[in-house]
Amino acid sequence: MSRTAVIRGIGAWVPPRIVTNDELARELDTSDEWIRSRTGISQRHIADPDMATSDLAVEAGGRALKSASTASVDFVIVATSTPDRPCPATAPSVASRLGLGTAAAFDVGAVCTGFLYSLAAGAGLIAAGTAESVLVLGADTFSTILDPVDRSTRAVFGDGAGGVVLAAGAPDEPGALGRFDLASDGEGSDLITVPSGGSRDPVRTGPGRAAEAADPYFRMEGRTVFRNAVERMAASALRVAGARGWDVGAVDLLVAHQANLRIMNAVADRMRLPRERCAVNVDRVGNTAAASIPLALVDAMDDGTLRPGHRVVLTAFGGGLTWGSCALRWPDLVAG
Ligand code: ACO
Secondary structure, eight states: OOOEEEEEEEEEEOOSOEEEHHHHHHHSSOOHHHHHHHHOOOEEEOOOTTOOHHHHHHHHHHHHHHHTTOSOOSEEEEEOSSOSSSSSOSHHHHHHHTTOTTOEEEEEOOGGGHHHHHHHHHHHHHHTTSOSEEEEEEEEEGGGTSOTTOHHHHTTBOEEEEEEEEEEEOTTSTTBOOOOEEEEOGGGTTTEEOOSSSSSSOOEEETTEEEEOSOOSOEEOHHHHHHHHHHHHHHHHHHHHHHTTOOGGGOOEEEEOOSOHHHHHHHHHHHTOOGGGBOOOHHHHOBOGGGHHHHHHHHHHHTTSSOTTOEEEEEEEETTTEEEEEEEEOOOOOOO
16 A cells, blocks of 8 residues: 555644734724724734744644654654745754754745645655655744735734644555645736845845845735635635545535635635635634644634544645645544
């Protein structure tokens, strides 16, 4: 029987500080009513100023390792668009701080699809026999790249981290990851972007001038992205369910990237999946980018909407543009 990556543990963490819509409305020209009705979000967790993405990733990673009852893995993959520093990658520091010795470690940049891309990379390493076990984390502190005066992004994003431990197993086991459906469209790279600070538009310095970037903040063309996200996620989710031989009625839970409640409802409607079969925690955590899917999985386990044996479809869409999905039967796990 072919060697397959199986989910053996899961954990997630959000920073304790909660920022409500009303708090945002005291600073920005917005309102609780606007944010709730346009996004479904009531609050988000925001990292303290001295917290970096690796701090969140270490908390989530420790919980995932505990859930898998293991203290070692061969690889650590961190999906993030908000690395601690542009160079080096964040994953090696996360691996060291988790006591994982000299485990191989690298970052994946696929914005809000980063967790699914990383899961596919980890599963591929296991299927190829390069690794026996992989810790796959999604971690982002978008609060560090948001324009303080941009109400459309500040209303949406929150900080968090989550991840799973993958290990070698058999394709018919619960938790086994099947074929992934992954894609990108670089024609849309300007729709979700941090325009400056990279090699296209580097940080400038000059005599007597502090180093500065022309536009160091995250920018998103929300309306165009919205349409793309709905079409891409619905089609991709249907493809992976179909590849497993499941019709839509057989899907117990759709765990979509928690970008916006309206997007998730539109994806469900397009798939003809009852809306109640979508995992939702965007109301409590906002859009946590690469952390979104593992955070939603842990919350769904906690509230009983995700149970062992469930047929689950994971789907995401994000900057790049990137999107993708995978389908699995949920294993019997206790979140760390
Ligand atoms: N409060 C009040 N008004 C606001 C706010 C706010 N927080 N934000 C925007 N507005 C205003 C706009 O300025 C605009 O005003 P105007 O008509 O006077 O110009 C009006 O509301 C409508 O703006 P839209 O951008 O069309 O609002 P929309 O209903 O689309 O909601 C949002 C914006 C929430 C960002 C939505 O477009 C969205 O969720 N888009 C998709 C996000 C997504 O899926 N991203 C991909 C993954 S994320 C990633 O990869 C990082």
